[in-house]
Amino acid sequence: xxxxxxxxxxxRSSIDDFCFSFKDDNGRRIDPKVQxxxxxxxxxxxxxxxxxxxxxxxxxxxNDIFTGKTCSTITCKSCKYxxxxxxxxxxxxxxxxxxxxxxxxxxxxxxxxxxxxxxCSSCKQEVxxxxxxxxxxxxxxxxxxxxxxxxxxxxGITEKINTRFEFPMVINLKSxxxxxxxxxxxxIYYKNEDYYxxxxxxxxxxxxxxxxxxxxxxxxVDRNGTGNIxxxxxxxxxxxxxxxxxxxxxxFNLRDIESECFGNSSKCAYLLIYEKVKKTPIKIVIExxxxxxxxxxxxxxxxxxxxxxxxxxxxxxxxxQFKEExxxxxxxxxxx
Numbered sequence: 263x264x265x266x267x268x269x270x271x272x273x274r275s276s277i278d279d280f281c282f283s284f285k286d287d288n289g290r291r292i293d294p295k296v297q298x299x300x301x302x303x304x305x306x307x308x309x310x311x312x313x314x315x316x317x318x319x320x321x322x323x324x325n326d327i328f329t330g331k332t333c334s335t336i337t338c339k340s341c342k343y344x345x346x347x348x349x350x351x352x353x354x355x356x357x358x359x360x361x362x363x364x365x366x367x368x369x370x371x372x373x374x375x376x377x378x379x380x381x382c383s384s385c386k387q388e389v390x391x392x393x394x395x396x397x398x399x400x401x402x403x404x405x406x407x408x409x410x411x412x413x414x415x416x417x418g419i420t421e422k423i424n425t426r427f428e429f430p431m432v433i434n435l436k437s438x439x440x441x442x443x444x445x446x447x448x449x450i451y452y453k454n455e456d457y458y459x460x461x462x463x464x465x466x467x468x469x470x471x472x473x474x475x476x477x478x479x480x481x482x483v484d485r486n487g488t489g490n491i492x493x494x495x496x497x498x499x500x501x502x503x504x505x506x507x508x509x510x511x512x513x514f515n516l517r518d519i520e521s522e523c524f525g526n527s528s529k530c531a532y533l534l535i536y537e538k539v540k541k542t543p544i545k546i547v548i549e550x551x552x553x554x555x556x557x558x559x560x561x562x563x564x565x566x567x568x569x570x571x572x573x574x575x576x577x578x579x580x581x582x583q584f585k586e587e588x589x590x591x592x593x594x595x596x597x598x
Contacts, residue, residue, distance in 0.1 A: 284310075300466050300477050300533060301353060301407045308352045322545040328352055331399035333440040336380075337392045343384035346440075348398055353405035353533070359412060363428040364534075367408075368438050372396050396440040402541045404460055406534040411472055422472040426526045429534055431462045432494065456540035461494060464535035465523050477532070479506040480514050480522070490541035 284292045284307070312324040334347040356367040374394040382389045406429075414421045436442060436458040465480045484502045486493040495501065503514040514522075523531040 297474070297477075300468075304405065304533070305352050319547040321547065325350075326542065326544040327402045328405065329399075330354060330397065330401040330404065333396050333398035335394045335396065335440070335443070337394075338380075338382040338384060338389050339391060340387060340389040341382060341385035343382060344444075345383065353407040354397075355407045355409055358408050358410055358423050358425070358427050360425075361427065364406070364430065364433065367427075368435070372438050394443065396443055397435060397438050398440045400435060400439070400457065400538065400542075402538045402544075403463075404536040404538070406536065408530075408532055408534065410468065410530060410532055420472040422468075422470075422528075424525050424528055424530055426524050427530070428520075428524055429462070429531065433460050433462075433536060434458050435460065454540070456491075457538070457542070459539040460536035461492060461539060462534065463537045465519070465531050466533035466535070467523055467529060468532040469529045471528060475528070480504075480519070481506060490543070492537060492539050492541075494539065 281292050281294050286292060308324050308328055312321075315321045315323060330351050332349050332351060334349065336345050336347075337343070356364070357370055358367065361367045361370065372394060374392045376390060376392055378390045379388055380391045381387070382391070408427060410423050411420055412423060413419075434455075436455070439458065441453070463482045467478050467480065469476045469478070480503055482501060482503050484495070486495065501516045503516055505512045505514045522529060525531070
C-alpha cells in the first residue's frame, strides 16, 4: 500500500484549497507536513464546521449526520431511583486492550459497574449504585475510535496496542441501545430494525508506533441505494474500495482487510466508518411562509410551495417529482 496512480489534478487542487481554508485555533492555516492524531483532527473539524453553520439553515447537519448520544444510567440499589445523563459524541470510543473483536468491545461498553458510597439524590443516603452506559441516539454515520494508544504509568510513556482486533462488514447495534434496557424513549423517529443496522464504508489505518507513524484510508467509493435507504451489496458483487495514501490512489481488495486492518503488526485500524442502512431524517431550517399549522398545531407544508422549497433548500426528488410523504420525512421545521 502506498504505490498507486498519482492523484488527479482536481483532487490535488481540492486538497490545496482545504489546507488553505482550514485554520488551527490560532488562525493559522493547516500545515500538511505536520502529522496530527486523526481522531483529534476529526473532532476538531466537526466542531469548527458546526460552529460555522450555527446561524444557517444547515445548522443541524453535523449533528444529524455524525453526532450520536450515549445514556449513562445510575440506579440506586436502595430506593431503586433511576437517573439518566446524556452525552453527545462525534465518535464512539471503544477499548481494544485484551479484547478480541468489536462485539466484545461493545459488550464491555454496556457492562454495568457497581459503585459504593454514592449519595443518592432521591433518598439522600450513602448507597450502592449500578452505573451503565448505553447508546441513546445512533448517528447516520458512525465513527468508531479504537483506543489503540494508552498510557503506561509504570514507565510514564504512551504505547500503541497492536494486538489483533476483528470487526465485521455489517453490524446491528440494537442490543447496545438504551431501549433494550429501559421501556421508554422520547425519540421522534420510529426505530425499525434498519435504524440499528450499519455497513462498513471506510477504515482509517495507522502504521507505526506511539511516537510517530503514517495514516492511510480505505474507502468504499460506491454509493448504493435509493433516497435515504442504502442497499446492502450482494455476496457476488465486486466491492469498489480504494486506498487513499497522501497523493496516491490505488485499488484495494476487500479480502485483504484482515491483514491490513486487524492488527498483530504495527499496521492496524484506528477509525472505523460505518454508515446506517436507513438514514434518519436530517433537519433543516425553512421560513415561516412555507409552512402552516392545522388545528392540532401539527406542522404542514403548503403544497403550492413544494417546488419553491425544493428550489431554495435543495430537497431530494424522486424521478423529478415530489412525493409528499418523502418531503415530510426529510425535513423538520425549525427557526434559526
